[in-house]
Amino acid sequence: MKAYILLIILIFFPFTLYAQNITFTAADNPNDDGGAIILKWIAPASIPEMIISRSIDKKEYIEIARVTPLLKTYIDDENIEDGQEYYYKLSALNADGEIIQSFTASAIAKAQWFNTDKIPLLIITILLGSAIIYFIFSARKGKRLYIRKISGLDTIEEAVGRATEMGKPLLFVPGIMDLDDMQTIAGLNILGHLAEKVAQYDSTIHVPVCRSMVLSTAKEIVKEAYIRAGRPDAFNPDSVFYLTDDQFGYVAGVDGIIMREKPAANFYLGAFYAESLILAETGFESGAIQIAGTAMPTQIPFFVAACDYTLIGEELFAASAYLSKEPTQLGSLKGQDVGKAIIIITLLVGIVLEIFGIHFLKDFLTTH
Amino acid sequence: MRRQIPLLITFFVGTLIIVSEFIPHKPFGNLSTSLEGWFLIISGFAIILGQLNLFKVNIVKISRKAPNWPYYVIALVSFSVMVICGILWGTQQQPGLIPYSDKMLNFFGYKPFDYIFKYIFENLSATMFSLLAFFMASASYRAFRARSPESTLLLVAAVLVMLGRTTIGSTLTGWIPDSLGFLHLPNIASFIMKYPNTAGQRAILICAGLGVIGSSLRIILGIERTYLGGK
Numbered sequence: 001m002k003a004y005i006l007l008i009i010l011i012f013f014p015f016t017l018y019a020q021n022i023t024f025t026a027a028d029n030p031n032d033d034g035g036a037i038i039l040k041w042i043a044p045a046s047i048p049e050m051i052i053s054r055s056i057d058k059k060e061y062i063e064i065a066r067v068t069p070l071l072k073t074y075i076d077d078e079n080i081e082d083g084q085e086y087y088y089k090l091s092a093l094n095a096d097g098e099i100i101q102s103f104t105a106s107a108i109a110k111a112q113w114f115n116t117d118k119i120p121l122l123i124i125t126i127l128l129g130s131a132i133i134y135f136i137f138s139a140r141k142g143k144r145l146y147i148r149k150i151s152g153l154d155t156i157e158e159a160v161g162r163a164t165e166m167g168k169p170l171l172f173v174p175g176i177m178d179l180d181d182m183q184t185i186a187g188l189n190i191l192g193h194l195a196e197k198v199a200q201y202d203s204t205i206h207v208p209v210c211r212s213m214v215l216s217t218a219k220e221i222v223k224e225a226y227i228r229a230g231r232p233d234a235f236n237p238d239s240v241f242y243l244t245d246d247q248f249g250y251v252a253g254v255d256g257i258i259m260r261e262k263p264a265a266n267f268y269l270g271a272f273y274a275e276s277l278i279l280a281e282t283g284f285e286s287g288a289i290q291i292a293g294t295a296m297p298t299q300i301p302f303f304v305a306a307c308d309y310t311l312i313g314e315e316l317f318a319a320s321a322y323l324s325k326e327p328t329q330l331g332s333l334k335g336q337d338v339g340k341a342i343i344i345i346t347l348l349v350g351i352v353l354e355i356f357g358i359h360f361l362k363d364f365l366t367t368h
Numbered sequence: 369m370r371r372q373i374p375l376l377i378t379f380f381v382g383t384l385i386i387v388s389e390f391i392p393h394k395p396f397g398n399l400s401t402s403l404e405g406w407f408l409i410i411s412g413f414a415i416i417l418g419q420l421n422l423f424k425v426n427i428v429k430i431s432r433k434a435p436n437w438p439y440y441v442i443a444l445v446s447f448s449v450m451v452i453c454g455i456l457w458g459t460q461q462q463p464g465l466i467p468y469s470d471k472m473l474n475f476f477g478y479k480p481f482d483y484i485f486k487y488i489f490e491n492l493s494a495t496m497f498s499l500l501a502f503f504m505a506s507a508s509y510r511a512f513r514a515r516s517p518e519s520t521l522l523l524v525a526a527v528l529v530m531l532g533r534t535t536i537g538s539t540l541t542g543w544i545p546d547s548l549g550f551l552h553l554p555n556i557a558s559f560i561m562k563y564p565n566t567a568g569q570r571a572i573l574i575c576a577g578l579g580v581i582g583s584s585l586r587i588i589l590g591i592e593r594t595y596l597g598g599k
Contacts (some may be wrong), residue, residue, distance in 0.1 A: 033397035111393040118390050125386070128578070132585050180407055182580045185587070185595055192594035212418030213411050217595065224596075241425045242418040248496035260436055274500060281503035295576035297569040305511035306503075313572040317579030320594055321586065328591050336582040343574055 024090040026105035029075055031118075034111035036077035041090055041103075043069035051091045051099070052076075058087045080109045120365055127342055132335025139331030147330055152291050152309030153190075153322050159289045160197045163264035169204040170194070171263040173254060173279060174218060175270020175294070176247055178211040182317070183295050187270035188214070188221055189320035190293075194267065195222040199229035206257060207240040210250040215242045251275040255282045268292040268307070269316060272299045280306035293319065375590045382588035422447065453480040525560055532557020 022043045029036035039052060047069050053061035054076065067074055080086065086109070091102040139145055163170045172194060174187040191207065198205045207222065209215045219240040226235035243253040255278065258266065266283040268276070269292065276292075276299040283290045284306045292303035293311030303310045311319060314336065321329035350361045385403070388396035426440040434440070457479050458464030468479050476483050512527075514520040531537035537553035544551050550559075586592035 031392055033392045033394050111397075113391060113393045115390050115392050122390055125581075128581055129585060132582055133589075136589070136591065178407075178411060180404070182583055186579075186583055189592065189594040211411070212414035212416075212421075215418055215421060216414065220596075221594065238425050238428060242421040244422075245415075245418070246493070248493040252492070252496050256439070274497065277503050277507055278496065278499055281507055284507075295572070295579065297572045300572065301511075302504075302507060305507040313576035314579035314582075317576070317583040320583075320592060324594075326591075329586060332582050332586050332591065336578045339578045339581070340575065343578075 022090075022092060022101065022103060024088075024103035024105050026086070026088045026107035028107055028109050029077070031112055031115040034082040034109050035080045036075050037080060037086055037088075037107045037109050039074045039076060039088055039090070039105070040072060041069070042072070043092065045069050047092045048095055049093045049097075051089075051093065053089045053091070055087045055089070056084065061087075061089050082109050082111060084108065124342075128335070128339040131338035131342075132332050135331040135334040135338070136328050137331070139327035139334075142327075145327070145330050145334050147322060147333055150311065150315055150319070150322055152293065152311050152315070153319055155289070155291060155309055156194060156323070157197055159265035159267075159291065160194070160201050160203055162289060163198075164201040164203040166264045168264040169206050169261055170198060170265045170267065171254075171257065171261075171283075171288075172205060172207045172267045173270070174207070174209060174214055175268075175272050176210050176250060176275060177271035179213045179217060181271045183271040184211075184214060186317045186320065187293070188218055190267070190269050190316075190323065191218060192221045192225050193320065193323040195225035196229050199226040199231045199234060202231075202234065204236070205239055206261065206263065208243045208250070208254050208257060209240065210243055210245055210247075212242060212245075215240060247273065247275055251278050254279055258282045258286050258288070262286050263288050265289040265291070268294070268303065269311070269319070270294065272296055272303075277302035277306060283307075371593070371596060374596055375593070379588055379590060382584065386588075419447075450481065450484065453484065457481065525564075528553065529557045529560055532560075 022041065024039070024041045026037055026039050029038040041050070043050065050067050050069065051063055052065045052067060052074060053063045055061040064076060064078065065074055076086075076088075085106055087104060087106045089102050089104050091099045094100045135145070160170065172191055174191065175181070175184050177184050179185065195205060205222070207218050209218055219237065222240055223232075223235050223237070226232050243250050257263075258279075259282065263283075263286070266279075266286075266288045268279055268283075268290070272279075272294050273296070276294070276296075280290060280292060280303055290307035291309045291311075292307040293316035294300060294303065295313045295316055297313075300310065300312055318333050318336070321333050346361070346365075350365075353359070353361050381403070384396075385400060388399040391397065423444070426444050429440045430437050430444070454464070456464050456466050457468045459479060459481050464479075473479065478486060508526070512519065512523040514523050531540065532553040532555075537557065541551060541553045549555060583592065587595065
């Protein structure tokens with residue numbers, strides 16, 4: 001009898017060992033638009049493989065995946081209907097591929113109306129948005145706002161004047177990205193102000209572009225600038241022209257223009273990649289005044305090295321507001337400064353909390 | 369009306385995109401992706417505008433015999449050759465209007481479009497890219513001249529990083545005992561890249577992010593109208 005008991009224990013011992021250590025849960029995948037169920041398990045790493053199967057009636061299970069214990073989670077988003085209850089079975093296999101234990105769990109998928117992972121982003125958006133809107137309205141009411149000088153932008157008029165005196169054109173490069181990049185839009189906003197000055201001084205401007213959408217927008221902006229300056233007849237539609245979508249083809253084209261036309265001033269304002277230094281160095285060789293601006297951290301050193309003035313990061317986005325001198329636009333810059341203050345305070349508080357071993361803020365900002 | 373309607377569309381779409389960032393539920397969840405798809409479709413059509421502009425500008429310059437006009441002829445011929453080859457014989461993936469004989473394919477290895485792309489275009493692009501090395505040297509020479517405390521600091525940091533990233537750096541400081549490992553040039557280079565450099569880059573990125581938010585709000589609220597051609 002004892003021998004039988006011992007035999008039974010020896011046979012079932014491995015199964016009981018696995019069974020004791022495995023937990024398996026199924027739940028709606030959070031913060032999504034429905035159609036997904038998340039399965040989680042904790043199982044000993046010694047289990048070679050596990051099978052996940054799914055059923056809608058608890059009777060007929062269909063295998064959907066083979067996983068390992070270390071994977072720990074699996075998101076099932078294949079043909080999942082919201083509101084329908086799905087039953088899952090997690091079957092642990094032994095080295096011979098035989099099922100030694102199975103666990104079941106069920107869940108119903110549904111879509112969420114709010115993404116709780118984005119609470120910090122929402123807080124930052126509300127704070128920043130409120131600060132910017134508050135300062136815009138303050139400026140509208142006549143509150144005087146101090147904005148620091150940006151030398152690169154103050155030089156625009158000087159550069160246009162120089163070009164007029166020399167009888168040479170100006171060159172404006174709005175970067176190599178399309179209109180879906182905010183840097184391109186920021187660059188084009190500056191183009192509007194620059195083109196107005198060009199029209200007033202009766203100078204000429206070349207705007208080679210490498211995206212068709214930028215072509216239409218830039219053309220419209222330059223045309224309107226000439227109209228604003230009261231010189232619509234002086235607008236040359238061919239001053240804004242398309243070269244190519246290819247990065248280095250575009251660089252070759254612009255470099256050719258720089259070397260042939262020898263512009264008096266070159267403006268590189270937008271999103272740039274490897275072409276930044278090739279353009280800026282060619283411009284330097286031609287002896288032009290060069291003003292650059294980008295938010296690409298990797299390209300800023302190149303512009304700093306090769307250009308006379310560089311708008312760094314946020315200065316590019318502030319440029320249009322700075323040049324317009326409109327109180328409402330300047331107010332928005334003040335709001336951005338408040339945002340910066342909030343971020344600096346958060347960083348300092350975070351550093352102090354981390355020093356004292358309190359990880360609440362770091363966890364809140366990083367886990368979301 | 370010409371200005372008001374685009375401003376209203378901008379306000380509506382901009383607000384919708386912000387709201388959809390926080391709502392995963394349909395139809396908000398996929399809104400951003402759908403609009404990106406729309407953008408791609410529109411930009412696909414806009415390419416025709418670009419090509420027409422390229423043709424027009426170059427033809428005008430050639431007909432007026434503008435200075436350096438032969439360059440514009442080369443540009444137009446290159447453009448036309450690529451378009452014609454692409455349409456007639458297609459590419460490796462896409463068949464063209466005329467079947468390309470296996471004999472020619474075996475001889476050249478590629479269809480005409482792919483052949484020109486691989487053996488002319490790619491090499492020209494690589495040539496332009498490789499100019500970067502020389503420009504980097506000349507720009508570094510100017511930037512690293514020790515004219516002020518800031519440029520001296522730049523020079524010192526650059527020399528340390530350059531030495532630390534090459535084998536000569538390891539050789540020069542290899543004799544320093546491990547207890548003073550922080551003085552090894554590769555370690556100094558790694559420190560500079562990991563801490564001061566990363567901190568500087570992140571500061572720029574954070575400020576640029578705020579700038580993007582500020583600019584976006586100005587555009588959504590209709591305060592910034594330069595992109596519409598207005599002031």
